Amino acid sequence: xxxxxxxxxxxxxxxxxxxxxxxxxxxxxxxxxxxxxxxxxxxxxxxxxxxxxxxxxxxxxxxxxxxxxxxxxxxxxxxxxxxxxxxxxxxxxxxxxxxxxxxxxxxxxxxxxxxxxxxxxxxxxxxxxxxxxxxxxxxxxxxxxxxxxxxxxxxxxxxxxxxxxxxxxxxxxxxxxxxxxxxxxxxxxxxxxxxxxxxxxxxxxxxxxxxxxxxxxxx
Amino acid sequence: xxxxxxxxxxxxxxxxxxxxxxxxxxxxxxxxxxxxxxxxxxxxxxxxxxxxxxxxxxxxxxxxxxxxxxxxxxxxxxxxxxxxxxxxxxxxxxxxxxxxxxxxxxxxxxxxxxxxxxxxxxxxxxxxxxxxxxxxxxxxxxxxxxxxxxxxxxxxxxxxxxxxxxxxxxxxxxxxxxxxxxxxxxxxxxxxxxxxxxxxxxxxxxxxxxxxxxxxxxxxxxxxx
Numbered sequence: 001x002x003x004x005x006x007x008x009x010x011x012x013x014x015x016x017x018x019x020x021x022x023x024x025x026x027x028x029x030x031x032x033x034x035x036x037x038x039x040x041x042x043x044x045x046x047x048x049x050x051x052x053x054x055x056x057x058x059x060x061x062x063x064x065x066x067x068x069x070x071x072x073x074x075x076x077x078x079x080x081x082x083x084x085x086x087x088x089x090x091x092x093x094x095x096x097x098x099x100x101x102x103x104x105x106x107x108x109x110x111x112x113x114x115x116x117x118x119x120x121x122x123x124x125x126x127x128x129x130x131x132x133x134x135x136x137x138x139x140x141x142x143x144x145x146x147x148x149x150x151x152x153x154x155x156x157x158x159x160x161x162x163x164x165x166x167x168x169x170x171x172x173x174x175x176x177x178x179x180x181x182x183x184x185x186x187x188x189x190x191x192x193x194x195x196x197x198x199x200x201x202x203x204x205x206x207x208x209x210x211x212x213x214x215x216x217x218x219x
Numbered sequence: 220x221x222x223x224x225x226x227x228x229x230x231x232x233x234x235x236x237x238x239x240x241x242x243x244x245x246x247x248x249x250x251x252x253x254x255x256x257x258x259x260x261x262x263x264x265x266x267x268x269x270x271x272x273x274x275x276x277x278x279x280x281x282x283x284x285x286x287x288x289x290x291x292x293x294x295x296x297x298x299x300x301x302x303x304x305x306x307x308x309x310x311x312x313x314x315x316x317x318x319x320x321x322x323x324x325x326x327x328x329x330x331x332x333x334x335x336x337x338x339x340x341x342x343x344x345x346x347x348x349x350x351x352x353x354x355x356x357x358x359x360x361x362x363x364x365x366x367x368x369x370x371x372x373x374x375x376x377x378x379x380x381x382x383x384x385x386x387x388x389x390x391x392x393x394x395x396x397x398x399x400x401x402x403x404x405x406x407x408x409x410x411x412x413x414x415x416x417x418x419x420x421x422x423x424x425x426x427x428x429x430x431x432x433x434x435x436x437x438x439x440x441x442x443x444x
Contacts, residue, residue, distance in 0.1 A: 062377065062428035063421055064384035067395060071417040074402075078414035152285070159288035163388060170290060177298060187299045190291055198286040 005185045009176060013193045016172045021197065023086060023166070024155045027093025031154065032147075034094055035101025042102070043109060043135075044127065053102075060099040066160045068092050073164040085166045089158070097154045104146035108139030144212055148205030152198055159194075169193050226409070228419065233401050237416075240394035241423050247314050247386065247393070248379040254315070255322025255379075256372060262323055263330020277327065284324040290385050292317045297389040310391035318379055325375055333367040334360065366442045373435035377428045384424070394420055 038053045060068075069092045076083055083091070112135055120134045162171035169190055176186040228234045266277045284292075297313040300306070308316070337360055345355035387395040398416040405412045 058429060058432075059425060062381070062432060063424045064381040066384040066387070067417065067421050067424055070395065071414075071421050075414040075417040078411040156286075156288040159290040160385065160388075170288075170294070173294065183298050183302045187291075187295055190294070191287065194287055194291060202282065202286055 001188075002182055002185050005180070005182050006189060009172075009186075010189065012172050012176075013169060013189050016167060016169045017193050017197060019166070020155070020158050020161075020168045023089045023161070023168075024093065024158050027090045027158075028097060028151055028154050030090065030094035031097025031101050031150075034098030035103075035105055038098060038102035039105035039109065040131070042106065043131065057099040057102055060095055061103075065092055065096045065157050066163060068095060069160065069164050085161070085164045088164050089161045089166050093154055093158065096157065097150065100150045100153065101147070104143045104150055105139060107146055108141075108143030109135055111142045112138050141212060145205070145209045148201070148208060152201055152205070155198060155201070156194075228415070230405070230409075236397050236401065237394055237419065237423065240392065240397035241427070243311070243391065243393040244380065244383045244386075245427065247311060247318065247391075248376065248383050251315050251318035251322055252372075252376050252379055254319040255326045255375070258319065258323040259326020260330050262327030263334065266327055266331040267334050281324045281328055284321050289317065289321055289382050290388065292321060293385060293389050310386060310389045313389060314383065314386040314391060318382065321382075322375060322379060326372065329368060329371045329375070330364070333364040333371075336367060337363050370435045370439035370442070373431060373438070377431045377435070380428055380431075381424065394423060 038057065041049045041053045069088060072083055072092055073085065073088045116134055116138070117130060120130045125133065158168060159170045161168045162174060165171075173186045173190040177183050180186075262277065262280075265273050268274075293313060296317050297308065297310060301308050301313075341359055341363070342355060345359045350358065383393065384395055387393055387399075392400075398420045402412045402416050409415075
């Protein structure tokens with residue numbers, strides 16, 4: 001183990017981790033938005049939009065992020081649309097994450113008892129009010145464990161961004177291996193970096209999950 | 220001209236080559252899935268054992284696999300393990316090792332969940348009518364577990380197929396890499412090749428994964444009660 005190497009290149013990893021986190025944060029926020037819109041469209045059964053959303057969810061869930069990114073990054077310029085690698089990562093993450101978030105929302109909505117909706121209707125709430133005051137608050141609390149899992153999943157998925165020339169953690173590790181052949185040290189730092197990024201999120205999500213289990217109705 | 224680019228598919232054996240690449244992808248995932256199911260059942264049964272040591276070990280294993288991106292694991296095996304132990308692993312073998320390592324943990328957790336979802340009185344009823352531990356598993360627990368497990372295992376398969384796209388980054392010639400090769404060779408004859416080829420690769424993945432995930436959904440609904 002070359003300690004000097006670790007010392008010298010740790011700042012590079014920290015910088016790359018910052019980039020990974022920043023893009024992941026934007027991508028995850030966008031995917032929440034996409035997921036919410038999709039699940040509202042599906043729940044309200046808006047005719048044409050509903051089919052489009054259904055198609056999008058199947059497309060995005062059944063293809064790998066790497067292929068989506070390649071299509072965006074190498075394919076789209078042929079249509080005259082140039083996309084920077086950073087933007088490409090964000091769009092890719094939102095495209096992939098949107099469908100996963102939509103499914104998480106849906107699982108929450110599905111968990112709501114029919115009586116809740118009927119009660120809402122019987123006191124004269126409109127469809128929008130029903131969603132706003134009865135469905136969403138309950139659905140979100142049930143969906144949170146799925147959200148946490150998705151957040152971890154999406155941050156993990158950012159590791160393929162190096163393939164579209166984004167200088168993330170993977171990219172730095174690959175670079176250092178190529179330059180200095182310090183494979184062990186470069187990989188060790190890589191593993192530590194991902195542990196530092198994801199372990200806290202994983203622990204927090206376990207705690208939240210445990211709390212929500214007690215808060216759920218009927219248990 | 221984007222509208223003539225589709226012809227690249229019919230140039231030479233391009234389409235067949237892409238399908239050949241897809242086969243490599245599918246082969247890696249099928250082998251890994253089968254191995255993962257095999258080991259996952261064992262690990263899952265170990266996970267249900269009430270022993271603090273095995274519990275902690277399997278917990279660490281599962282959490283590590285859940286947290287580490289698969290690409291990192293691929294790098295560790297393909298670049299790290301090979302240099303550390305001075306062995307030579309091909310990209311495909313490394314991929315199978317990594318996906319089995321990952322799949323075993325995920326599958327183990329699914330098996331654990333399915334085993335625990337069988338109500339306790341099922342075990343107790345089995346004991347009450349005098350079945351041995353093995354018989355309880357053979358006649359009561361496993362048949363119920365399998366029904367819960369199969370749709371989830373199929374879902375894991377689609378996840379694995381999607382994740383195999385990463386192996387192109389450790390130098391395995393699969394569908395994405397073949398696509399890149401075709402794009403490179405036709406740089407001048409078909410400038411819009413990258414758009415078409417990546418779109419086709421995209422749909423090839425979809426064509427493989429979509430029926431499988433539909434199957435999983437169908438089975439899940441059918442066996443819900």
